[in-house]
Amino acid sequence: MHEAGIAQNILDIAVENASNNNAKVINKIYVKIGKLAAIEHDALLFAFDALKEDTIAANALLEIEDIPIKGRCMECKHEDIYDEMFFSCKRCGSYKVELLTGEELNITEIEVD
Amino acid sequence: MEKINIEEKILSKNIKKADALRDLFKKKRVFVMNLVSSPGSGKTSILESTLIGIKNKYNIGVIEGDLQTENDAKRIRKTGIDAIQINTGGACHLEAGGIEKALVNFDLDKLDLLVIENVGNLVCPASFDLGEDCKVVVVSTPEGEDKPAKYPSMIRVASAMIINKIDLLAYLDFDINKCIDFAKGINPDLDFFNVSCKTGEGISTWTNWLTKQINDKKSL
Numbered sequence: 001m002h003e004a005g006i007a008q009n010i011l012d013i014a015v016e017n018a019s020n021n022n023a024k025v026i027n028k029i030y031v032k033i034g035k036l037a038a039i040e041h042d043a044l045l046f047a048f049d050a051l052k053e054d055t056i057a058a059n060a061l062l063e064i065e066d067i068p069i070k071g072r073c074m075e076c077k078h079e080d081i082y083d084e085m086f087f088s089c090k091r092c093g094s095y096k097v098e099l100l101t102g103e104e105l106n107i108t109e110i111e112v113d
Numbered sequence: 114m115e116k117i118n119i120e121e122k123i124l125s126k127n128i129k130k131a132d133a134l135r136d137l138f139k140k141k142r143v144f145v146m147n148l149v150s151s152p153g154s155g156k157t158s159i160l161e162s163t164l165i166g167i168k169n170k171y172n173i174g175v176i177e178g179d180l181q182t183e184n185d186a187k188r189i190r191k192t193g194i195d196a197i198q199i200n201t202g203g204a205c206h207l208e209a210g211g212i213e214k215a216l217v218n219f220d221l222d223k224l225d226l227l228v229i230e231n232v233g234n235l236v237c238p239a240s241f242d243l244g245e246d247c248k249v250v251v252v253s254t255p256e257g258e259d260k261p262a263k264y265p266s267m268i269r270v271a272s273a274m275i276i277n278k279i280d281l282l283a284y285l286d287f288d289i290n291k292c293i294d295f296a297k298g299i300n301p302d303l304d305f306f307n308v309s310c311k312t313g314e315g316i317s318t319w320t321n322w323l324t325k326q327i328n329d330k331k332s333l
Contacts, residue, residue, distance in 0.1 A: 002205055002237035009123045021117050031123065038236050038266040085265035086298035095301040103269075105123045105240065112115050 003040060006105070007047035007062075014057055014110050023112030026057040034067040034104035036085075069102030127241055130209035134216075134244025141221040144330040145229065146323070147243050149267060150251035151260075152233030155277040157185045158310040159251060160228060163320050165192045171225040171327060176215050178207040178232045185230065195219065206237035209244055226327050235264035246330065247272035254278045254287040261296035268296050273304040275319060280309040 014029045033039050041064060048062045069082040073089035074096040080089075087097040122128060138145050148156050157177075164173055175196040177185040180203060189196035197218045199211055212229065219227065229245060231238040239248075250271040252260045255278060261268045268274070274296055276289060293305055304322060308315035 002240060005204075005208075006123055006240075009126060013119065013121055013123065013125070017117055017119055021115070023115065023117070027114065036266050036269060037240065085262055086295070088298055095297050097301075099269075107119050107121050107123050109119055110117050112117060 003043040004047040004051070006039060007044055007051050010048065010062070010107055011051055011055060011057055013107050014060070015055055017110060018056060018112050021112065024056065025113045026060045026110055027113060028061045028063055028111040029057065029107065030063045030065070030109040032065045032067050032104045032106045032108055034102040035069050036099070036102045037105045039105070067101050067104045070100045071097040071102075072100055074098050124240060124242075127209050130213060131242035131244040134209055134212060135246075137221070138227070138244060138246070139333070141224070142331050142333060143221055143224045143227050144327045145227045145243075145245040146326075147229045147231055147238070147245035147248045148251065149231045149235065149238045149248055149271070150233060150253075151235045151256065151264075154233070154251040154253040154256065155310055156230050156233070156251055157188055159275060159277060159308065159319075160189060160230065161192055162308075162310045162313065162316050163323065164189070164194050164228075166316070166320055167226075167324060168192065168194055170324075172223050173226045173228070174219045174224050176207075176212065176227070176229045178211075178230060180204075180232065201232060205232055205234045206241050207231050207243060208241050212243050225331060226323075235260075235267045239267040239270050246326065249273045249275060251275045251277050252292065254281050254285050258288050258292040259295055261292065261299060265299045268299040268303070271300065271303060273306065273322065276305070276307045278309060278311070279307050279314060280311045 014026055018026050052058055071082055071087050072079045073094055075094040076092040078089055078091040088095050150156050173194050175189045177198045180201055183198045186196040186198035248271045250267055296303055306319040308319055
């Protein structure tokens with residue numbers, strides 16, 4: 001349950017960037033969260049809504065884009081999406097699968113006035 | 114309405130602090146291990162069993178993370194090793210800033226090994242880099258062989274996995290090979306150690322791995 005810490009970090013980065021660009025209000029914050037980052041949406045949104053009060057993001061929406069786990073086999077080069085947390089190549093069975101996406105915990109963009 | 118492109122890691126503040134710590138540890142040639150597990154897997158017992166065998170050869174410091182109490186730091190101090198306790202209050206993990214503050218208690222010029230025993234939690238500590246050289250994850254046999262599959266984020270970022278309490282295998286339906294396979298399916302580069310702090314089985318093999326890491330860091 002570290003979603004409150006994550007939400008605070010999102011707000012800090014958004015407010016800092018907005019201020020640097022002389023914005024008065026933050027309307028929307030876009031984040032990308034990989035499936036392997038183990039973040040619970042509802043907990044993150046709950047924390048975000050509680051923490052945004054009395055900031056320039058008080059009315060901001062948090063837009064979360066979920067990033068699936070995509071892996072590439074280092075032996076046969078096959079690429080696939082992994083819904084299960086077991087990354088053995090779906091073509092050749094090798095365990096040497098390099099993850100291309102799914103570990104993100106990024107803030108990408110804000111909309112401001 | 115204006116759009117501002119950011120493209121930044123949400124935990125960048127912690128990452129920056131952790132990177133600074135990693136540079137410092139490299140300069141001082143201190144090997145730093147971040148020990149993680151769920152509550153009750155035996156992290157502190159493993160430290161007691163391991164460190165007592167190498168304390169005459171290396172200068173060791175331990176940072177203990179728990180929500181409350183000095184209990185674990187006291188246990189480590191009983192072995193003659195310096196330990197300081199961080200009480201997080203309610204927080205479920207340690208952050209790089211807390212480690213930075215705790216370092217005033219140690220003389221890094223003299224230290225060979227710093228162990229950070231994280232708060233018992235297999236979720237949150239996976240996301241917070243502490244500047245360590247490696248994370249070592251402990252799973253104990255009563256927790257079930259599918260523990261790695263249930264907590265993949267931590268398995269993914271660990272360098273080694275210790276399976277503890279193997280003295281209980283006779284009483285449990287715990288298949289070690291299955292447990293290891295679950296973990297390999299998430300992180301094929303893991304090193305595995307099966308140990309019992311009760312009987313001492315496997316402790317020397319694990320300790321050899323640890324001392325190799327310490328020596329490699331010293332000779333950088």
